[in-house]
Amino acid sequence: MRLISRTFTDPIVYGYATGRVKVLETKLFNKPRIERLVQAEDLSEQLNILAETDYGEFTENIQTAEDIEGALNKYLAKVYNFLEEVIRKKSIIRFFRTKYDYHNLKVLLKTKYLGTDAEKIWSYLGLLDVNQAREYIQDDTPDKLPELYIADVKEAMERFDQYRDGQEIDIALDRGLYREWFKIACSLGNPFLKNFVKTAIDLANLRTFLRAKNLSRKDEFVTRALYDHGLIKKETLISLYKKSLGDLADELNATPYKTVVASVIKEKDKVDLEKLDKEADNYLLRYVQRAKLVAVGPEPLLGYIFAKENEVSAIRIILTGKLNGLPAKVIDERVRDLYV
Numbered sequence: 001m002r003l004i005s006r007t008f009t010d011p012i013v014y015g016y017a018t019g020r021v022k023v024l025e026t027k028l029f030n031k032p033r034i035e036r037l038v039q040a041e042d043l044s045e046q047l048n049i050l051a052e053t054d055y056g057e058f059t060e061n062i063q064t065a066e067d068i069e070g071a072l073n074k075y076l077a078k079v080y081n082f083l084e085e086v087i088r089k090k091s092i093i094r095f096f097r098t099k100y101d102y103h104n105l106k107v108l109l110k111t112k113y114l115g116t117d118a119e120k121i122w123s124y125l126g127l128l129d130v131n132q133a134r135e136y137i138q139d140d141t142p143d144k145l146p147e148l149y150i151a152d153v154k155e156a157m158e159r160f161d162q163y164r165d166g167q168e169i170d171i172a173l174d175r176g177l178y179r180e181w182f183k184i185a186c187s188l189g190n191p192f193l194k195n196f197v198k199t200a201i202d203l204a205n206l207r208t209f210l211r212a213k214n215l216s217r218k219d220e221f222v223t224r225a226l227y228d229h230g231l232i233k234k235e236t237l238i239s240l241y242k243k244s245l246g247d248l249a250d251e252l253n254a255t256p257y258k259t260v261v262a263s264v265i266k267e268k269d270k271v272d273l274e275k276l277d278k279e280a281d282n283y284l285l286r287y288v289q290r291a292k293l294v295a296v297g298p299e300p301l302l303g304y305i306f307a308k309e310n311e312v313s314a315i316r317i318i319l320t321g322k323l324n325g326l327p328a329k330v331i332d333e334r335v336r337d338l339y340v
Helices: 010-025 031-039 043-050 065-086 090-114 130-138 147-163 166-188 191-215 219-225 234-240 245-254 258-264 273-293 298-323 328-334
Strands: none
Touching (some): 031 043, 031 298, 031 328, 090 166, 191 219, 191 234, 191 298, 234 245, 258 273
């Protein structure tokens, strides 16, 4: 299957933005710099290392876990502001920012039903007015939300009312996110992005399947929790749920995910869930790294956005780990691969 499609308009539409991004890619964190952060003696030394980079203006006053989250969110906002200046295709920005809207909707619904502290964990990187959305959700008036989110929020509310399980909120809203991602990818007509979405859905489905196995969830849960539009049909996974993990590995042996699944299955039909998350994230990263081979087009832009978010995630893990007194070896094991 061809992953990359070129058109004669690509240099016109994406030429300037791609050129800017190719320069910025040279400043992405590499393994030695990440290793310096991991091996730093304490948080103060880590902040000195970050002061040498463009993170410095955001991280200099960090003292708590909340400070870390706030600083890194402000940094990502700067990245998105730059991209909005250089990218003409606003749907590419919307593709990445929409996920923060769905994250916020999850948080607001869980605040309503479960009493979580929303303001500490919501994001300002989305396109949705969070304070207004909070008002609509608290007042049980989801019809006042932007049309894109109404049906998904209603489904999440109905699912929670029926099952009294916060995970049902995640399932309903993630379904909406993946549907919107797939819609945007199809509208752009770009095979690379479309296959990115399909791969992300497959990995989400495998995570759900394997977590459910570990927890011995009923098969009806898996039936309603899996998503459409992946490369692996959800019906295939549903049919395998009552079988062993060995059967799953055999079924996926001819797919790109055989190594991911085989590497996380432990003895007695159990799964190493922490390793599963890392392996899945690294697999998606390896897919996105193919964007570096494209000279001009949307692929390098998507690759750069993904790379920055991946880099921020690594820095968050490292700073938080050091703040919590974790040994360098443990922190290093949790850090995902890098784009460069």
